[in-house]
Amino acid sequence: MSEQGRVITYADAGVEALREEMRRDDSIVYIGQGIGPRGGNFRQTRGLWKEFGDERLRDTGICELGATGAAIGAAMAGTRTVIDEVFLDFALEAITQIVQQAANISYMSNGKIKAPVVIRGAMGAVRNAGAHHSHTFYNWFANTPGLKVALPATPYDLKGLFKTALRDPGPVALIEHKSLYNTKSVVPEEDYLIPFGDARIVREGKDLTIVAMSRMVDLAAKAATVLAQEGISAEVIDPRTIVPLDRTKITNSIRKTGRLVVIDESPSYCSFAGELLAIAVEDCFDELQATPRRICSLPVPNPFSPVLENQMIPSVDRIVREVHEVMKQVRRVS
Amino acid sequence: MSERVLAEQISQELLLAYYKKVLELRLFELKVQELYRNGRLPGFVHLYVGEEAVAVGVCSNLQTADLVFSTHRGHGHALAKGVPAGVVLAELWGKATGSSGGRGGSMHMYAPEYGFMGTNGIVGAPIPLATGAALSAKVRKHSQVVVCFFGDGAVNSGSFHEAVNLGSVWDLPVVYVCENNLYATEMAFVRATKNTSVASRAAAYGMLGVEVDGQDVVAVHEVAQAAIQRARGDGGPTLIECKTYRYVGHHEGDPGTDYRTREEVQQWKKQDPVKLARQRLLDSGMDENKLQTADQQVEQLIDDAVEFAEKSPEPSAASVTEHVF
Numbered sequence: 189m190s191e192q193g194r195v196i197t198y199a200d201a202g203v204e205a206l207r208e209e210m211r212r213d214d215s216i217v218y219i220g221q222g223i224g225p226r227g228g229n230f231r232q233t234r235g236l237w238k239e240f241g242d243e244r245l246r247d248t249g250i251c252e253l254g255a256t257g258a259a260i261g262a263a264m265a266g267t268r269t270v271i272d273e274v275f276l277d278f279a280l281e282a283i284t285q286i287v288q289q290a291a292n293i294s295y296m297s298n299g300k301i302k303a304p305v306v307i308r309g310a311m312g313a314v315r316n317a318g319a320h321h322s323h324t325f326y327n328w329f330a331n332t333p334g335l336k337v338a339l340p341a342t343p344y345d346l347k348g349l350f351k352t353a354l355r356d357p358g359p360v361a362l363i364e365h366k367s368l369y370n371t372k373s374v375v376p377e378e379d380y381l382i383p384f385g386d387a388r389i390v391r392e393g394k395d396l397t398i399v400a401m402s403r404m405v406d407l408a409a410k411a412a413t414v415l416a417q418e419g420i421s422a423e424v425i426d427p428r429t430i431v432p433l434d435r436t437k438i439t440n441s442i443r444k445t446g447r448l449v450v451i452d453e454s455p456s457y458c459s460f461a462g463e464l465l466a467i468a469v470e471d472c473f474d475e476l477q478a479t480p481r482r483i484c485s486l487p488v489p490n491p492f493s494p495v496l497e498n499q500m501i502p503s504v505d506r507i508v509r510e511v512h513e514v515m516k517q518v519r520r521v522s
Numbered sequence: 523m524s525e526r527v528l529a530e531q532i533s534q535e536l537l538l539a540y541y542k543k544v545l546e547l548r549l550f551e552l553k554v555q556e557l558y559r560n561g562r563l564p565g566f567v568h569l570y571v572g573e574e575a576v577a578v579g580v581c582s583n584l585q586t587a588d589l590v591f592s593t594h595r596g597h598g599h600a601l602a603k604g605v606p607a608g609v610v611l612a613e614l615w616g617k618a619t620g621s622s623g624g625r626g627g628s629m630h631m632y633a634p635e636y637g638f639m640g641t642n643g644i645v646g647a648p649i650p651l652a653t654g655a656a657l658s659a660k661v662r663k664h665s666q667v668v669v670c671f672f673g674d675g676a677v678n679s680g681s682f683h684e685a686v687n688l689g690s691v692w693d694l695p696v697v698y699v700c701e702n703n704l705y706a707t708e709m710a711f712v713r714a715t716k717n718t719s720v721a722s723r724a725a726a727y728g729m730l731g732v733e734v735d736g737q738d739v740v741a742v743h744e745v746a747q748a749a750i751q752r753a754r755g756d757g758g759p760t761l762i763e764c765k766t767y768r769y770v771g772h773h774e775g776d777p778g779t780d781y782r783t784r785e786e787v788q789q790w791k792k793q794d795p796v797k798l799a800r801q802r803l804l805d806s807g808m809d810e811n812k813l814q815t816a817d818q819q820v821e822q823l824i825d826d827a828v829e830f831a832e833k834s835p836e837p838s839a840a841s842v843t844e845h846v847f
Contacts, residue, residue, distance in 0.1 A: 215661075215662070217657070217658075217661055243661060244661070246657075246692075248688065249687070251684040251687065251688065253650065253680050253684050254649075254650045254653070254681065254683075254684025254685040254687065255650075255684070255688065256650070257647065257649070257650020257651050257654060257681065257684075257685060258650050258651075258653045258654030258657055258685065258688055259654055260650070260651060260654060261591075261650060261652060261653060261654025261655045261657075261658070262654035262655060262657045262658040262661075263654070263658075264639060264651065264654070264655060265589060265639070265654070265655035265658035265659065265666075266658055266662065267657070267658035267661060267662060269654075284644060284647065285647065285650060285651075288643075288644050288647065289642075289644075289647060289651060292630070293632075293640075294845050294846065294847060295625055295845050295846050296622055296625055296626045296630040296632065296640075297622055297625075297626065297630075297632035297634070297640070297845075298621075298622045298623035298625050298626070298632075298845055299844070299845035300622075300633075300634055300635070301632055301634055301639070301640075333846050334846050334847060336847070357847070358847050
């Protein structure tokens with residue numbers, strides 16, 4: 189896929205994906221709060237209500253549990269749905285429906301019932317929103333058999349992954365990042381899909397592999413630029429979907445570089461970053477030149493103070509500093 | 523033949539059909555109880571004994587394309603919606619021929635081919651799901667009606683409030699059927715809420731609420747018929763409260779005697795749905811021999827179901843990872 193197109197925002201790329209898919213598939217119904225005339229809290233449905241109206245863009249009151257369950261039930265009955273939780277934090281109100289019903293239904297019904305529902309929500313820290321509006325618990329979803337999990341890091345990836353999610357037979361958690369909505373990249377005007385389980389090599393390198401997701405991809409790329417000036421060649425990989433995971437591309441890179449650093453906005457304990465370290469040990473043990481490392485948010489609720497929150501979340505400086513430590517390590521093989 | 527005589531004959535035919543179905547649900551559950559107590563069935567079962575008239579009265583109004591969402595006490599709903607007894611029993615046995623191929627069991631059995639959208643292990647959870655299925659029918663402009671069964675235990679949950687509210691505000695073709703058997707596990711309804719009239723809660727959502735004797739299959743049928751017709755005619759949802767009772771414990775293993783009196787159980791058994799349906803047939807002039815023939819047919823049906831389920835193969839162990847996505 190060539191990257192010819194216009195420069196548009198992450199929010200608009202999501203809108204474009206939805207518009208194209210809702211035109212293509214008139215069974216798609218979109219449910220959420222403020223997603224109709226208002227166009228979404230993050231402008232993530234701007235303009236769609238004018239074209240598709242109340243029938244297909246269903247604003248609800250504040251009832252995530254009922255609305256998410258309804259989106260799942262509609263999907264089970266043959267209507268493709270999107271449930272927009274707006275803030276991923278609010279999906280907690282509906283977690284039983286997502287985990288117990290949507291994720292389990294294909295298996296429990298022996299494959300007879302599918303729930304093609306996209307569970308959409310924006311995660312992560314933005315503008316010091318505090319503990320209730322900043323969670324990044326996508327790893328919970330990844331730990332639930334039956335759910336696919338996509339984490340678009342760029343406008344280009346959001347459009348392609350969203351469109352793939354809207355054609356998937358089962359439930360997909362499409363988790364955006366709140367601080368990415370105004371970021372821009374080149375996005376083709378035409379129809380394109382990004383297959384799930386296809387990682388993106390953001391930058392090629394030979395000295396170490398950095399894997400990062402969502403907003404952390406940008407930080408990893410910036411750190412790689414700094415490191416390059418110091419003569420350290422970092423390969424940056426964005427898995428784009430963590431279920432399914434492109435294990436091959438990631439392990440090939442680790443085998444090539446012998447070093448792995450994972451950047452994750454979630455806390456490290458029982459995290460997806462931990463899973464990647466386990467994969468490195470399981471698949472690449474003999475090739476590892478240094479102890480794989482996680483650079484994660486500190487295990488605290490998101491603080492309000494900018495000083496405290498900046499301390500909590502990985503930064504370019506911290507990534508560069510810790511990569512230096514990893515590069516100093518030399519494994520002695522007896 | 524006068525029209526009146528014809529009407530009575532049809533009515534007797536229908537009465538016989540209701541009676542046989544009520545009896546099928548009863549004998550099925552008693553057989554499950556026996557098999558379970560003898561250690562033949564894995565897992566856990568919640569039996570429907572005493573509540574049969576609700577499922578039969580409601581589902582006798584439905585077409586195959588209509589959808590039913592059920593509860594943890596759902597074997598009766600599956601049978602009443604037309605899922606063959608052998609297929610239900612095979613699922614309880616964990617067999618490959620069960621409605622979920624042995625992947626579900628009592629609380630997770632699905633037969634969409636009969637419009638049966640599942641029992642459910644989570645109290646309250648089917649109410650949003652059924653509401654969504656009705657939304658689907660509406661946006662697809664399909665004449666499907668969705669029926670959601672739940673117990674009194676569900677109506678104090680957030681799921682009930684949020685979903686019934688959405689069903690009402692969106693005028694969806696759904697019928698909410700509360701089987702008020704007076705106890706949520708061991709919690710008496712009168713101890714769980716100040717407003718013990720479930721039907722009255724409909725007013726809070728601007729929808730119609732109706733109360734009916736859940737032990738009388740004909741009464742349930744008539745109330746459900748009106749609600750289902752209204753839903754099919756784009757007249758919006760109805761909340762039906764069926765006053766009923768389970769004779770058995772919450773699940774097999776619960777004697778059901780710690781939180782209610784034996785006198786109360788005996789009192790309810792006087793209004794037994796099987797006996798009531800049978801009495802209606804006798805009152806209509808059906809002779810005892812014909813009823814005994816019907817009884818034998820139902821007994822045979824259950825015997826056949828046991829044979830089918832027992833002889834069915836286990837799922838292949840290697841298939842454990844299939845159908846996750």
